[in-house]
Amino acid sequence: MAMQECTAWFAASADTRYSVVVPIIGVQGFRWAIDHDKWQGRVDSIKPVFEEARIDLGKSAIDKEVVDKVWDRIAPGLASQFDSPYTIPIIVPRPLLILNGKEDPRCPLPGLEVPVSRAYKAYEEAHCLDNFKLIAQPGIGHQMTPLMVKEASDWIDRFLK
Known part of the structure; x- marks a missing residue:
């Protein structure tokens, strides 16, 4: 296969x-993108998900913390062991x-x-x-x-x- x-x-x-x-x-x-502030291209491709998380976290803009939390929520381990x-x-x-x-x-x-x-x-x-x-x-x-x-x-x- x-x-x-x-x-x-x-x-x-x-x-x-x-x-x-x-x-x-x-x-x-994924971790590299967060650590090097190069996550925008991927985030922009599914931005509504990150916008909702930004609002839930009380942030004025999507940042590294928002990105990290979204990846961990929708795919635990995506920015670490996976x-x-x-x-x-x-x-x-x-x-x-x-x-x-x-x-x-x-x-x-x-x-x-x-x-x-x-x-x-x-x-x-x-x-x-x-x-x-x-x-x-x-x-x-x-x-x-x-x-x-x-x-x-x-x-x-x-x-x-």
Whole structure:
């Protein structure tokens, strides 16, 4: 079974039946975004949820505290033990291709440095470094492109023969 969508890494980290994983414009570091004040792109995509939380918390604006509380409420552990630095390495040794826009405001590339570093190390230790790859397409924000679709299809074809 292969999976190719933004939540692919979550599913694959929990279910080993996914044999090839290709998250497209979806891998992000939730804690990294909060700690580095880079949460706005993701928050803006589902802003009404955060606005309600802001009101409930008596805040005049959405801030780090609001973001942290919303993530903890709607998906406990999302910005801690289930965040990408911990869940991406669990996928090893299964093939994993992460596809991202280099300028993606919802999934900022700097927020992937730790999970990608941990993944490289885990794949290297498992002697299957060829099973991991990150492609960050230059000039692209949060959008799936024909190049990403081609890379995803080629990756899946390569490992599901």
